[in-house]
Amino acid sequence: MNLNIFKYELKHFYRNKAKFYSYIVFMFLSLYALINVYNIKEKQLDTINEIYNKQEQERLKVINWYENNQTGPDDKSWVNINDPFWAILYNPTYVIKEPSELYPLGIGQSEQYGFYKQTKRWSSTYDTDMAEEISNYERLINGSVDFSFLIIFLLPVLYIILTYNINTLEKDLYFHKLISVQCIKVKKWLISRLLFYLTLILVSINSLIITVGLTSGGFEIMGQILKLIFLSNIYIFSFSIIFYFINIKSKNSSSSSFKMISIWMIFCVIIPGSVHQYANYKYPGNFMTDFLDTNRKETYEVFKLDNIDLHNLLIELYPRLENLDNFKDQNLKAQAIRRSISAIINQMNIHAANEIEIQNENKNKLIKSSYIYNPVSFVQNLWNSYTETDYYAYKSYRFQVQKSITVRNELMLEEIWNSKVSDKKTYLKYIQTLKLDN
């Protein structure tokens, strides 16, 4: 690399208003995007705090009932919190998907999903309250300005603006032969010039990633930060290689810019759009009728079963229950069985949800198989996985939700079938049992 060429390029960059201001605008946009998503993260954290406060208040209310020897709310005399069924029912649980430390660096698919859910014994992972946070749909289709968007989609454009006329402007003005005359190898000269812009870009974005990453999560997440840096650098480097060949082969600056924009258009718009269209043709939007059947028709069929059938079904699903024989009073036994129906429905919901996950996974497999010729989607999904905002991050969140529902139902079964009585101490124990590490 020739240092003089590097120095000359710095001067040229500084003096060229179009290039200089494009760079400044890009950096300004990056800061704007980081602040924008940081604000979204703060908003989410505010909502999460509100949820925790509400949960705490509701639990305190029940603890007060225990302390004041009250059995439940004044206007609901049938509620008895000494009965584990009601004690667990009046023990609200929320499963939260907290934004990751690297969230400001990539909003990913997070706007398509909800990030909190109150889990009840009848809940499922595809309840309507799992829907995304309230947003304007027309705004959602345009998406948010976030850092990953800028790096993956706009940075190549900035690189085009900065480099499209290198070697081609000289050809436009017919003095490109002067370069060879000056005993400089054109390729070496071109690489040196391109390297200046590549270095400028990489240093700029790496600084931003490191600053935001460290501010957000400290050195503990250094591994994740390095992964993001590596991914973004490889991505830009790949574009720069393609653009190098365009620079060297093009006959003039119009031709090079046209080719570069076409490359951008093909990789960032046309290929992902075509894959999206094909994937949707192959796996159209799922109306989830199987799940709806479970959620409704099959659930109602379970309700129609008599107690003996329900009892057998419960023992089949929860073999641990078999050895419990605490019900001499047939009415109480019948009540316990009816109260256990949600545990049966939960198993059915798990099965139905797994079917949906399998269908979704088939679509994902198709998308992943396109990565070989659709690298931009690959990079975006990898980036989203680092910032924990991809489909799988939310799939794992759905599993957390399911775990919470199952724990609640199993706790209820355990307590009801053992004819337990609940008091403040057991209520506090329930809180611990229902609490998931999320």
Add this chain to the structure above:
Amino acid sequence: MLTIFKNEWKAFLRNKIFLFFSIFFVLLLIITTYFGILQNNQQIINQKSAQDHIRNQWDEMGPYNAHSAAHFGTYAFKPNSILSSLDEGVNAVTGIVLRLEGHKQNDAAFSESSQSLFVSQFGKFKISLLFQFIIPLFLIFFSYNIYTSEITSGRLKLLIVQGNSFKKIIFSKILTLLSLAGILLLFSVLFQLLFNFNQIGVEELLRLSIFFLAYILYYSIIISFTVLISLLLKNNTSALSLTLICWFLWTIFFPKTIGSFTEDLTPQSSRFLLQSNMDEDREKGIDGHNPEDVRIKELEAKVLREYNVDSLSQLPINFSGILLQADEDYGNKVWDKHYGLLYSNLLKQKKHYQISGLINPFASLQNLSMASSGTDLIHHLDFLSKAELYRRKFIKTLNNEYTYGNFKIDGGNLSSSDFFKSIDDFNYNGLSIHKIIVKYTLDILFLISWTAILLLLINAKTKKYLINES
């Protein structure tokens, strides 16, 4: 002017790059339109089959308790219109299944984009993607040097010497490029007509015309703007850079930032807060499942007075049904209050976004494109509102049956299956474009104004050129 126009076309047809891209676009258009229609029709079939599946379950229910049937509920599946294949609009991000049941209003769930990994930032490869992102870019590349290339080649002087005015030359070139875009647009419209021939009516023709005109206006803006920049800067590189920067600002940056800004301007509460507020309001009303509710006693006294009896057992009707409907009516008021505000805020945000057409013609185009394809926010809210109206009618019918028991079997709790079969299914009739087009006046005005102003500026600039040159 016609001669220059013809000559321009001849030159274009001799240009290998132009020919290549023209053929490429036409092929792309055929494939895109074909797959778009295929996928859209598939979705229409799936929606219909899901709807039938749910209806069959309802019809096969047999004798059933009317209130249990209200809990059993039904589903509304968001239908795709035949023109959704042009522009998917908000359909990819909105839920497509809406559960309609007693006591509560649900949100539409299971959006398509939540069902898989991320694929495309700019949406599926539909007609709208081609027309909104790709064709304008190529129009820019074809038009940014139409002035400078004529000067450098010396052809401009030759044409002027032949008695053509500079204005005529420039406008002929603009017209040539516009006619090229127009042909591609026309192809797309014709394909729609061809593939959906049996389903195209006056409504669809009107929508296609709006779609066509909106894009033609936008392309006029893109071409005129590029030519104007080229006339002003008289330098290929600068003209191209500036036009490309503007294109990026219009199509990528502004829609995102202004969209976020309009949300900040009319903030919405979080779903959690909205639900908490609704729960709070709901608690102030009658709870149909709480016999100890004091408001129930008041209603009970009122009904007893109406029927001139002393106790509920003497009533010829089922009081629980009246109670449930009262609970429902109150819940509807609560929903109207909170969701009314939510929807009105969404529309306010949309209005603010429409104003951005003043600096960004792409916003106006995007709005008109979605509106004409029936995939904008207004159409979606209309679907949700009509589904809610249906839910109310559906639940009221069930509550009335629960109360008055016209179809009850042998005086028991169960109503006959004929009753359930007699309840109509939710059949969504979409909005007619002439009813909502007035809401897009601003977008139409902005597109026309942008076109007119740019053409006037080019007119002025070309006059100036002649004076200078002479």
